[in-house]
Amino acid sequence: xxxxxxxGRERYYAGARAALPFALVTGVVGxxxxxxxxxxxxxxxxxxxxxxxxxxxxAQFAVAAVLGSGGGPFAAIVAAILLNARxxxxxxxxxxYLKGGPFRRALEGxxxxxxxxAMANRGGGRFDREFMIGATAPQVVAWIGGTVAxxxxxxxxxxxxxxxxxxxFPAFFLVLLVSELRGGRSAVTVALIAAALxxxxxxxxxxxxxxxxxxxxxxxxxxxxS
Amino acid sequence: xxxxxxxxxxxxxxNAAIKASGPVLVGGRELPPRANAVISxxxxxxxxxLVVTETFGEDGALVLDEKALGVGVAAVALLLRAPxxxxxxxxxxxxxxxxxxx
Numbered sequence: 480x481x482x483x484x485x486x487g488r489e490r491y492y493a494g495a496r497a498a499l500p501f502a503l504v505t506g507v508v509g510x511x512x513x514x515x516x517x518x519x520x521x522x523x524x525x526x527x528x529x530x531x532x533x534x535x536x537x538a539q540f541a542v543a544a545v546l547g548s549g550g551g552p553f554a555a556i557v558a559a560i561l562l563n564a565r566x567x568x569x570x571x572x573x574x575x576y577l578k579g580g581p582f583r584r585a586l587e588g589x590x591x592x593x594x595x596x597a598m599a600n601r602g603g604g605r606f607d608r609e610f611m612i613g614a615t616a617p618q619v620v621a622w623i624g625g626t627v628a629x630x631x632x633x634x635x636x637x638x639x640x641x642x643x644x645x646x647x648f649p650a651f652f653l654v655l656l657v658s659e660l661r662g663g664r665s666a667v668t669v670a671l672i673a674a675a676l677x678x679x680x681x682x683x684x685x686x687x688x689x690x691x692x693x694x695x696x697x698x699x700x701x702x703x704x705s
Numbered sequence: 706x707x708x709x710x711x712x713x714x715x716x717x718x719x720n721a722a723i724k725a726s727g728p729v730l731v732g733g734r735e736l737p738p739r740a741n742a743v744i745s746x747x748x749x750x751x752x753x754x755l756v757v758t759e760t761f762g763e764d765g766a767l768v769l770d771e772k773a774l775g776v777g778v779a780a781v782a783l784l785l786r787a788p789x790x791x792x793x794x795x796x797x798x799x800x801x802x803x804x805x806x807x
Contacts, residue, residue: 570727604745643800646775650796693754700742
Protein backbone atom coordinates (compact mmCIF):
# COMPACT_ATOMS: atom_id res chain seq x y z
CA UNK A 480 0.00 0.00 0.00
CA UNK A 481 2.78 2.44 0.90
CA UNK A 482 4.59 1.42 -2.27
CA UNK A 483 1.51 2.34 -4.24
CA UNK A 484 1.33 5.67 -2.51
CA UNK A 485 5.00 6.33 -3.21
CA UNK A 486 4.42 5.53 -6.89
CA GLY A 487 1.50 7.98 -6.87
CA ARG A 488 3.69 10.66 -5.31
CA GLU A 489 6.31 10.02 -7.98
CA ARG A 490 3.68 10.75 -10.67
CA TYR A 491 2.76 14.08 -9.02
CA TYR A 492 6.45 15.04 -9.15
CA ALA A 493 6.77 13.79 -12.73
CA GLY A 494 3.83 16.02 -13.73
CA ALA A 495 5.31 19.00 -11.90
CA ARG A 496 8.70 18.49 -13.55
CA ALA A 497 7.18 18.09 -17.01
CA ALA A 498 5.25 21.34 -16.53
CA LEU A 499 8.27 23.46 -15.53
CA PRO A 500 8.96 24.82 -19.04
CA PHE A 501 5.29 25.80 -19.31
CA ALA A 502 5.37 27.33 -15.86
CA LEU A 503 8.15 29.59 -17.11
CA VAL A 504 6.03 30.71 -20.07
CA THR A 505 2.97 31.05 -17.83
CA GLY A 506 5.01 33.26 -15.50
CA VAL A 507 5.99 35.56 -18.37
CA VAL A 508 2.38 35.74 -19.57
CA GLY A 509 1.37 36.44 -15.95
CA UNK A 510 3.75 39.41 -15.89
CA UNK A 511 2.16 40.78 -19.05
CA UNK A 512 -1.30 40.31 -17.51
CA UNK A 513 -0.20 42.18 -14.41
CA UNK A 514 1.15 45.01 -16.55
CA UNK A 515 -2.05 45.12 -18.64
CA UNK A 516 -4.27 45.18 -15.56
CA UNK A 517 -2.13 47.92 -14.08
CA UNK A 518 -2.43 49.98 -17.28
CA UNK A 519 -6.23 49.61 -17.10
CA UNK A 520 -6.16 51.04 -13.59
CA UNK A 521 -7.31 47.86 -11.86
CA UNK A 522 -5.21 48.44 -8.78
CA UNK A 523 -2.67 45.95 -7.44
CA UNK A 524 -5.02 44.11 -5.13
CA UNK A 525 -7.73 43.56 -7.76
CA UNK A 526 -5.25 42.37 -10.38
CA UNK A 527 -3.55 39.90 -8.05
CA UNK A 528 -6.86 38.73 -6.57
CA UNK A 529 -8.19 38.02 -10.08
CA UNK A 530 -5.23 35.71 -10.75
CA UNK A 531 -5.88 33.91 -7.46
CA UNK A 532 -9.64 33.44 -7.74
CA UNK A 533 -10.03 33.03 -11.52
CA UNK A 534 -6.57 31.60 -12.18
CA UNK A 535 -7.12 31.38 -15.93
CA UNK A 536 -5.15 33.39 -18.48
CA UNK A 537 -7.81 33.13 -21.18
CA ALA A 538 -10.69 34.29 -18.95
CA GLN A 539 -8.69 37.10 -17.35
CA PHE A 540 -7.37 38.47 -20.63
CA ALA A 541 -10.93 38.31 -22.00
CA VAL A 542 -12.27 40.33 -19.06
CA ALA A 543 -9.43 42.85 -19.40
CA ALA A 544 -9.92 43.13 -23.17
CA VAL A 545 -13.69 43.68 -22.97
CA LEU A 546 -13.57 46.14 -20.07
CA GLY A 547 -10.49 47.85 -21.51
CA SER A 548 -12.25 48.51 -24.81
CA GLY A 549 -15.23 50.06 -23.07
CA GLY A 550 -17.45 46.98 -22.85
CA GLY A 551 -19.72 46.40 -19.88
CA PRO A 552 -19.33 43.81 -17.10
CA PHE A 553 -21.98 41.56 -18.62
CA ALA A 554 -20.14 41.37 -21.95
CA ALA A 555 -16.90 40.66 -20.08
CA ILE A 556 -18.48 37.83 -18.10
CA VAL A 557 -20.04 36.27 -21.21
CA ALA A 558 -16.74 36.46 -23.09
CA ALA A 559 -14.88 34.76 -20.24
CA ILE A 560 -17.51 32.03 -19.90
CA LEU A 561 -17.50 31.28 -23.63
CA LEU A 562 -13.71 31.07 -23.67
CA ASN A 563 -13.56 28.76 -20.68
CA ALA A 564 -16.50 26.60 -21.68
CA ARG A 565 -13.89 24.23 -23.15
CA UNK A 566 -13.20 23.11 -19.57
CA UNK A 567 -16.64 21.47 -19.67
CA UNK A 568 -15.73 18.81 -22.24
CA UNK A 569 -12.19 18.58 -20.82
CA UNK A 570 -13.69 17.79 -17.41
CA UNK A 571 -15.98 15.18 -18.97
CA UNK A 572 -12.95 13.51 -20.54
CA UNK A 573 -10.85 13.42 -17.37
CA UNK A 574 -13.81 12.89 -15.01
CA UNK A 575 -13.72 9.10 -14.87
CA TYR A 576 -10.10 9.20 -13.60
CA LEU A 577 -10.69 11.60 -10.70
CA LYS A 578 -11.37 10.33 -7.19
CA GLY A 579 -13.94 10.54 -4.44
CA GLY A 580 -17.49 11.85 -4.14
CA PRO A 581 -19.03 14.75 -6.06
CA PHE A 582 -17.48 17.44 -3.85
CA ARG A 583 -13.96 16.08 -4.10
CA ARG A 584 -14.38 15.54 -7.85
CA ALA A 585 -15.53 19.12 -8.25
CA LEU A 586 -12.39 20.25 -6.38
CA GLU A 587 -10.08 18.00 -8.38
CA GLY A 588 -11.73 19.30 -11.55
CA UNK A 589 -10.37 22.77 -10.68
CA UNK A 590 -6.87 21.49 -11.48
CA UNK A 591 -7.71 21.13 -15.17
CA UNK A 592 -5.58 23.52 -17.24
CA UNK A 593 -5.14 23.17 -21.01
CA UNK A 594 -1.52 22.12 -20.70
CA UNK A 595 -1.93 19.84 -17.66
CA UNK A 596 -4.97 18.16 -19.15
CA ALA A 597 -3.23 17.63 -22.48
CA MET A 598 -0.03 16.31 -20.87
CA ALA A 599 -1.96 13.90 -18.65
CA ASN A 600 -3.79 12.47 -21.66
CA ARG A 601 -2.57 8.92 -22.15
CA GLY A 602 -4.42 8.28 -25.41
CA GLY A 603 -7.57 6.30 -26.07
CA GLY A 604 -9.46 8.43 -23.56
CA ARG A 605 -7.26 7.58 -20.55
CA PHE A 606 -5.84 10.19 -18.17
CA ASP A 607 -3.19 10.24 -15.44
CA ARG A 608 -4.84 12.06 -12.53
CA GLU A 609 -1.72 12.49 -10.38
CA PHE A 610 0.34 13.70 -13.33
CA MET A 611 -2.30 16.32 -14.18
CA ILE A 612 -2.57 17.67 -10.64
CA GLY A 613 1.23 17.73 -10.36
CA ALA A 614 1.53 19.60 -13.66
CA THR A 615 -0.96 22.24 -12.56
CA ALA A 616 0.84 23.17 -9.33
CA PRO A 617 3.91 24.98 -10.73
CA GLN A 618 1.81 26.74 -13.37
CA VAL A 619 -0.58 28.16 -10.78
CA VAL A 620 2.36 29.40 -8.69
CA ALA A 621 3.95 30.93 -11.80
CA TRP A 622 0.69 32.58 -12.91
CA ILE A 623 0.07 34.26 -9.57
CA GLY A 624 3.76 35.07 -9.06
CA GLY A 625 3.98 36.51 -12.58
CA THR A 626 0.92 38.67 -11.98
CA VAL A 627 2.40 40.00 -8.74
CA ALA A 628 5.68 40.76 -10.50
CA UNK A 629 3.90 42.50 -13.38
CA UNK A 630 1.71 44.57 -11.06
CA UNK A 631 4.50 45.61 -8.68
CA UNK A 632 7.59 45.42 -10.88
CA UNK A 633 6.21 46.88 -14.06
CA UNK A 634 6.97 45.96 -17.61
CA UNK A 635 10.36 44.26 -17.51
CA UNK A 636 9.59 41.54 -20.08
CA UNK A 637 7.91 43.58 -22.79
CA UNK A 638 5.67 41.89 -25.29
CA UNK A 639 5.90 38.07 -24.90
CA UNK A 640 5.27 37.79 -28.64
CA UNK A 641 8.72 39.24 -29.21
CA UNK A 642 10.13 35.94 -27.95
CA UNK A 643 7.67 33.88 -29.98
CA UNK A 644 6.11 32.63 -26.75
CA UNK A 645 2.64 32.71 -28.32
CA UNK A 646 3.76 29.98 -30.74
CA UNK A 647 4.63 27.64 -27.86
CA PHE A 648 1.10 26.62 -26.86
CA PRO A 649 -0.26 25.76 -30.32
CA ALA A 650 2.98 23.91 -31.11
CA PHE A 651 2.69 21.99 -27.87
CA PHE A 652 -0.95 21.07 -28.51
CA LEU A 653 0.12 19.93 -31.97
CA VAL A 654 2.72 17.62 -30.40
CA LEU A 655 0.06 16.05 -28.19
CA LEU A 656 -2.45 15.87 -31.03
CA VAL A 657 0.07 13.94 -33.13
CA SER A 658 0.59 11.37 -30.39
CA GLU A 659 -3.17 11.17 -29.81
CA LEU A 660 -3.72 10.44 -33.52
CA ARG A 661 -1.64 7.29 -33.25
CA GLY A 662 -4.64 5.99 -31.29
CA GLY A 663 -6.51 5.01 -34.42
CA ARG A 664 -8.43 6.04 -37.45
CA SER A 665 -11.49 7.35 -35.64
CA ALA A 666 -9.28 9.78 -33.69
CA VAL A 667 -7.88 11.08 -37.00
CA THR A 668 -11.35 11.54 -38.50
CA VAL A 669 -12.60 13.30 -35.37
CA ALA A 670 -9.55 15.60 -35.31
CA LEU A 671 -10.02 16.54 -38.98
CA ILE A 672 -13.71 17.32 -38.53
CA ALA A 673 -13.01 19.28 -35.33
CA ALA A 674 -10.25 21.31 -37.00
CA ALA A 675 -12.49 22.11 -39.97
CA LEU A 676 -15.41 23.12 -37.71
CA UNK A 677 -13.17 25.35 -35.61
CA UNK A 678 -11.62 27.04 -38.66
CA UNK A 679 -15.04 27.68 -40.20
CA UNK A 680 -16.36 29.19 -36.98
CA UNK A 681 -13.42 31.45 -36.04
CA UNK A 682 -14.47 34.32 -38.36
CA UNK A 683 -18.17 34.17 -37.45
CA UNK A 684 -18.49 33.04 -33.81
CA UNK A 685 -17.31 34.77 -30.61
CA UNK A 686 -13.92 33.59 -29.25
CA UNK A 687 -14.20 30.28 -27.45
CA UNK A 688 -17.24 29.06 -29.33
CA UNK A 689 -15.24 27.41 -32.16
CA UNK A 690 -13.43 25.16 -29.68
CA UNK A 691 -16.60 24.01 -27.91
CA UNK A 692 -18.51 23.54 -31.17
CA UNK A 693 -15.64 21.43 -32.50
CA UNK A 694 -16.28 18.98 -29.66
CA UNK A 695 -19.37 17.89 -31.60
CA UNK A 696 -16.95 15.91 -33.77
CA UNK A 697 -16.57 13.48 -30.86
CA UNK A 698 -20.20 12.43 -31.42
CA UNK A 699 -18.74 10.25 -34.14
CA UNK A 700 -18.12 7.89 -31.22
CA UNK A 701 -21.85 7.10 -31.23
CA UNK A 702 -21.31 5.23 -34.50
CA UNK A 703 -19.01 2.76 -32.82
CA UNK A 704 -20.64 -0.42 -31.71
CA SER A 705 -18.08 -1.68 -29.20
CA UNK B 706 -14.26 49.53 -8.48
CA UNK B 707 -17.11 47.51 -7.04
CA UNK B 708 -18.31 46.59 -10.54
CA UNK B 709 -14.84 45.27 -11.36
CA UNK B 710 -14.75 43.17 -8.19
CA UNK B 711 -18.22 41.78 -8.96
CA UNK B 712 -17.19 40.97 -12.53
CA UNK B 713 -14.07 39.15 -11.35
CA UNK B 714 -15.92 37.20 -8.67
CA UNK B 715 -18.67 36.22 -11.11
CA UNK B 716 -16.12 34.98 -13.64
CA UNK B 717 -14.30 33.10 -10.87
CA UNK B 718 -17.52 31.35 -9.78
CA UNK B 719 -18.57 30.57 -13.36
CA ASN B 720 -15.12 29.20 -14.15
CA ALA B 721 -15.16 26.99 -11.05
CA ALA B 722 -18.64 25.73 -11.93
CA ILE B 723 -17.61 24.91 -15.50
CA LYS B 724 -14.54 23.02 -14.28
CA ALA B 725 -16.60 21.15 -11.68
CA SER B 726 -19.39 20.17 -14.08
CA GLY B 727 -17.60 17.49 -16.10
CA PRO B 728 -16.12 15.49 -13.19
CA VAL B 729 -19.37 15.69 -11.20
CA LEU B 730 -21.44 14.54 -14.19
CA VAL B 731 -19.39 11.55 -15.27
CA GLY B 732 -17.52 10.66 -12.10
CA GLY B 733 -17.62 7.43 -10.23
CA ARG B 734 -20.22 5.49 -12.14
CA GLU B 735 -20.35 3.24 -15.14
CA LEU B 736 -21.40 4.97 -18.32
CA PRO B 737 -22.93 3.31 -21.36
CA PRO B 738 -20.23 2.22 -23.85
CA ARG B 739 -21.43 4.74 -26.43
CA ALA B 740 -21.03 7.62 -23.99
CA ASN B 741 -17.53 6.38 -23.21
CA ALA B 742 -16.73 6.25 -26.92
CA VAL B 743 -17.78 9.87 -27.32
CA ILE B 744 -15.88 10.97 -24.19
CA SER B 745 -12.70 9.22 -25.32
CA UNK B 746 -12.89 11.10 -28.64
CA UNK B 747 -13.14 14.49 -26.91
CA UNK B 748 -9.34 14.66 -26.56
CA UNK B 749 -8.50 14.58 -30.30
CA UNK B 750 -11.41 16.97 -31.01
CA UNK B 751 -10.32 19.50 -28.37
CA UNK B 752 -6.63 19.26 -29.23
CA UNK B 753 -7.28 19.75 -32.96
CA UNK B 754 -9.55 22.73 -32.25
CA LEU B 755 -6.99 24.29 -29.88
CA VAL B 756 -4.22 23.87 -32.46
CA VAL B 757 -6.09 25.58 -35.29
CA THR B 758 -7.70 28.35 -33.23
CA GLU B 759 -4.46 29.24 -31.42
CA THR B 760 -2.42 29.06 -34.64
CA PHE B 761 -4.71 30.86 -37.08
CA GLY B 762 -7.28 32.68 -34.92
CA GLU B 763 -6.67 36.32 -34.04
CA ASP B 764 -9.47 38.57 -32.76
CA GLY B 765 -12.17 36.72 -34.64
CA ALA B 766 -10.31 36.44 -37.94
CA LEU B 767 -8.15 33.82 -39.58
CA VAL B 768 -4.58 35.02 -40.01
CA LEU B 769 -1.37 33.56 -41.38
CA ASP B 770 1.43 35.21 -39.44
CA GLU B 771 4.81 34.56 -37.81
CA LYS B 772 3.16 32.39 -35.17
CA ALA B 773 1.67 30.12 -37.83
CA LEU B 774 5.10 29.90 -39.43
CA GLY B 775 6.56 28.81 -36.10
CA VAL B 776 3.89 26.15 -35.61
CA GLY B 777 4.51 25.00 -39.18
CA VAL B 778 8.21 24.57 -38.46
CA ALA B 779 7.31 22.57 -35.35
CA ALA B 780 5.07 20.35 -37.49
CA VAL B 781 7.93 19.68 -39.91
CA ALA B 782 10.28 18.96 -37.00
CA LEU B 783 7.76 16.46 -35.63
CA LEU B 784 7.49 14.79 -39.02
CA LEU B 785 11.28 14.44 -38.96
CA ARG B 786 10.91 12.83 -35.51
CA ALA B 787 12.51 15.65 -33.57
CA PRO B 788 12.14 15.45 -29.77
CA UNK B 789 9.07 17.24 -28.40
CA UNK B 790 10.94 20.04 -26.61
CA UNK B 791 13.03 20.71 -29.72
CA UNK B 792 9.90 21.05 -31.85
CA UNK B 793 8.24 23.42 -29.37
CA UNK B 794 11.45 25.45 -28.98
CA UNK B 795 11.80 25.73 -32.77
CA UNK B 796 8.24 27.10 -32.97
CA UNK B 797 9.07 29.94 -30.56
CA UNK B 798 12.48 30.60 -32.15
CA UNK B 799 11.02 30.74 -35.67
CA UNK B 800 8.23 33.10 -34.64
CA UNK B 801 10.67 35.33 -32.74
CA UNK B 802 13.16 35.48 -35.63
CA UNK B 803 10.44 36.07 -38.22
CA UNK B 804 9.16 39.00 -36.14
CA UNK B 805 12.61 40.40 -35.58
CA UNK B 806 13.31 40.50 -39.31
CA UNK B 807 9.90 41.49 -40.60
